[in-house]
Amino acid sequence: MLRFLTSIKNFELRNLSLLLFGVLFLGFGFVGKLFAQQTDVVDFLKAEVTVTPISAEKKIKGIVKYTFKILQKTDSVFLDAKNMKVVNFALEGVVVKAEADKIWLLDNFEEGRTYTAFFTYEAVPQQTLYFPGNEIWTQGQGKYTSHWLPSIDDINDKIEFDLTVASSEAENVIANGKLLKTEERNGQKYWHFDMKEPMSSYLVAFAIGNFDKKDLVSNSGIPLALFYKPKDTLKVEPTYRYSKRIFDFLETEISVPYPWQNYKQVPVRDFLYAGMENTTATFFSEAFMVDSTGFNDRNYVNVNAHELAHQWFGDMVTEKASEDHWLQEGFATYYALLAEKEIFGDDYYYWQLYQNAEQLKAASDEGKGESLLNPKASSLTFYQKGAWALHILRERIGDEAFKTAIKNYLEKYKFKNVSTEDFLKEVKAVSEVDISEFEKNWLQQSAFQSEEAYQSLLKSSFIIKYFEVSALRAVPFLDKKLQLKTALTFPNDFIGQEAIYQLVEEPISETLPLYKTAFESNNLYVRQAVALSLQTIPKELQTEYESLLNDESYVTIESALYQTWTQFPEKRVEYLNKTKGIEGFQNKNIRQLWLALAIITEGYENSEKENYLNELKNYTSPDYSFEIREKAFEYVNQLQLWDLETLKNLVEACVHPTWRFAKSSKELLNSVIQDKKQYEQVKVLGRQVSEKTANYLNSIIKE
Ligand SMILES: [Zn+2]
Known part of the structure; x- marks a missing residue:
């Protein structure tokens, strides 16, 4: 079993607040622009694109050939293109003219005819295309692909994009679709990709870097490529653990075959979000690259499943407008939860639902509840409330009707755009159950339906048990001691953690035996709760507390190293020697804490001090990812270096x-x-x- 440490956040240590990694969010409210007029006039069908990014100048050069069908007679249509220079265009046919945020295609266009426009362009994108370290990658959603590629910002015009990307010979390129071939020309390598189906422009993407890959094949025969940096070989298995299982599970659960030719996942440096579901090519933050110890603390499973679910919900069927955004984020969140349920079990599923319900209820009680159909709703609404709505809908209409409705909905609107109405129509077509109350309470209503959610949570015997234990918060310690002791040995991590939190305010003389039980439980997460919540370590628990330095958790080790070093000064050298060489997460959390402590420990490795100082200061440099730098700045500041x-x-x-x-x-x-x-x-x-x-x-x- 595996846990995120959501419930621990109230117990962070003052000086180690940096230890709890920032919550990476999965995406953002996507505000679609509407140019309804243009989609009535023209349908862009296909784009054949060759791009050459130039790192030194943070620039891009491109050649595009657009094929488009005219729906209404006109003399001009446009592509969105931010600050682009048209260098050249084909002499015969369509005239191409750049403006500040558009490229105009001009001709006497006749209704029903198909045209092509062929031109070369250059741009220095202010966003959407990034060049961190020796990598290059794009992020379309929320940033607009039209900063690096003339395309259509309106999500309602879907285009078949076939990309060719130039790189140096040593680099690897990942882009949408199937890699057909590579060619070398003038010292550059050209990577030709093919898409068979259309997509909205925000999903077009490429990444260039020094990547290796591991290849798998799904049960249905879809090639799955898992990319990684050569230095991260040991992190491949833990990071991508369950990838094939998630893929096979979602295909079975959704009952519609994965809609594209292949699927790739790439960890990129300095990524803006947790993950992005570019069609066939998910990019995700390299902060999720973990070894087997890091896996226990934070893992990629949720993001992995979320972005994969988007390949159906978002990429294959795409929202028409922002008020339908939950059709993408609510669905991806819900299907990721189902995948986690498959892997980590029912308790985990209900725990996540419960955590989400707590957040939604808190917002709602403050008067900040939002309708799921509010185009400007927060992520909490689109993601978590959206997932809750689907959970409730499934309970109402039953598994079979739910799955049939999903299947019909996906098949009917394959490669098209959808509205909430479209989805509800499919639900009503397969179920006799009246869902008008559901629509009112879960889609339109801004307040969160906490009573209904609570009743649903009570279907889990684990949640009932958890509520029993958390209800003890109000009970005097001596009256609940025995129950807490039992809770600590309960084979469920959340219940044990809850028991630990209830000890925090009590006198240590009373709680000592319970802490002993917690240490002896050998439950990684119960022990971690102790590491994060016990502020003053009594002498009687020193040996047990020191054993936390051996736990398979970087969160636990970081806290335990700091606490033991602070509270038992006579053994500092021993603690430092024991943890020397541990790097920790991708942000080097243990190494950086270790360096800070080694620098200020009097008499410790004096001949090396200068090197340690330089190493720590150097982590602030742009040679490193922002996660490493962020932590280094905090230590440099704390030590006034x-x-x-x-x-x-x-x-x-x-x-x-x-x-x-x-x-x-x-x-x-x-x-x-x-x-x-x-x-x-x-x-x-x-x-x-x-x-x-x-x-x-x-x-x-x-x-
Ligand atoms: Zn998402």
């Missing part, structure tokens, strides 16, 4: 494309320059940083 180089790295981080990282860097810089000396140092950086960074600096330096 700021110098010209680290300050420069911090200033550069303020304009990083990853919004979350830029934001935390700005906040940190703002507090750092309150110090006069550091302020003076930052001021002189103006001439050593990029133009974008210099502009940002000018905006905060006020003199």
Whole structure:
């Protein structure tokens, strides 16, 4: 069994708040633009595209051939294209003309006829195409593909995109569809991909980098390619654990064959989100690359299943407008939960539903409940409330009708756009059950139906047991001691964790035997709850607490290392020697904590101190991913190791494309320059940083 540590967040340690990794979100509210007029006039059918990204200039050159059918006589149609330069176009036929955010195709177009436009273009995209380290990748949804490829921002025009991407000879390219062949020409390698079916432009994508891959084949014969960086060989199995099982499960559960030729997954550096369901080519944050210990703390299973579910719900059938967004996110969240239920069991499924219900109820009680059909709803609504709505709908109409409705809905609207009405029509066609109450309460109503959700949760005997134990929160300790002790040995992690949290406020003299029981339970997650919640370690528990340093969890080890080092100074050398060389998660959480502690431990490896200092400071540099840098900045700040180089790295981080990282860097810089000396140092950086960074600096330096 495996757990995310959602319930632990209230117990984070003050100085280790950095230890709880930021919640990576799975996507974002996608606000579709509507150009209803244009889809009535023209249908873009096919795009044959060759692109050459140029890292040094963060630029892209492309050649495109668009085939389109005219639906209404007109003299012009457009492609969305942000700040693009048309370099050349075919002399005969369609005239091509660029404007600030469009490329116009001009001719005396006649109704019913099919035309082609052929041109070359260049662009320096401000977003959507990114060049972190030695990688290049795209993110279309929320960012608009039209920044790197003339295409259609309106999700309602689906196009068959056949991409050819140029790379250097040593690199690997992943893009939508099937790789037909590669060719070498003028020192470049051209990768030709083929799509057979159309998709919305936000799903077009490519990634270039130094990747290896592991190949699998689904039960139905679909090739599955799992990409990874060569240094991550040992992380391949834990990261991609259950990938084939998830694929086979979803195909069976959904009862509609996977709609594309193949499926690829690629971990990319500095990714903006947890994962993105580009058609046939999911990109995901490399922070999910874990070894077998890291797997116990955070794993890729949920994101893996979520993005795969989108290949049907989102990629094959696509929302018509933003008010139908739950048809993508609610469905992907729900099917990911079903996949996790298949792997981790019913308790896990109900626990996630319960956690989601708690969040939805809290928002709703604050008056922040939203209708599922609100086009501007939050992720919580589109994702979690959407999944709850499907769970309830299935209970109402039964498994068989639910599965038939899903199948009919997908088959009927294959490669088309859909509305909530379209889906409900298919439900009504196969079920006699009146769903008007469901529509009112779960789709239209803004308040969360917590009573109905509660009744549904009570179908799980585990949830009933959990509610019994959590109800003890109100009971005086001496009256519940025995029940908590039983809970600690219950073979379910969540119930044991709940028991541990109830010890926090009680005097240690009373709770000591229960902590002993918790340590002896050998339950990784119960022990982890102790590591994260026990603030002062009594001498009587020292040996047990030290054993946490051996647990197969980087969350536990990080907390235990910090706590033992702090509370038992006489054994610092021993703790450091024991944890030397452990890297931890992709952000090097254990290594960086270790370096910080080694640097400040008096007399510890004095001859190496300089190296440790440099290693830690160097992790702030753009050579590393933002997750590593973010942590390094925190340690550099805590230990006050700021110098010209680290300050420069911090200033550069303020304009990083990853919004979350830029934001935390700005906040940190703002507090750092309150110090006069550091302020003076930052001021002189103006001439050593990029133009974008210099502009940002000018905006905060006020003199
Ligand atoms: Zn999603």
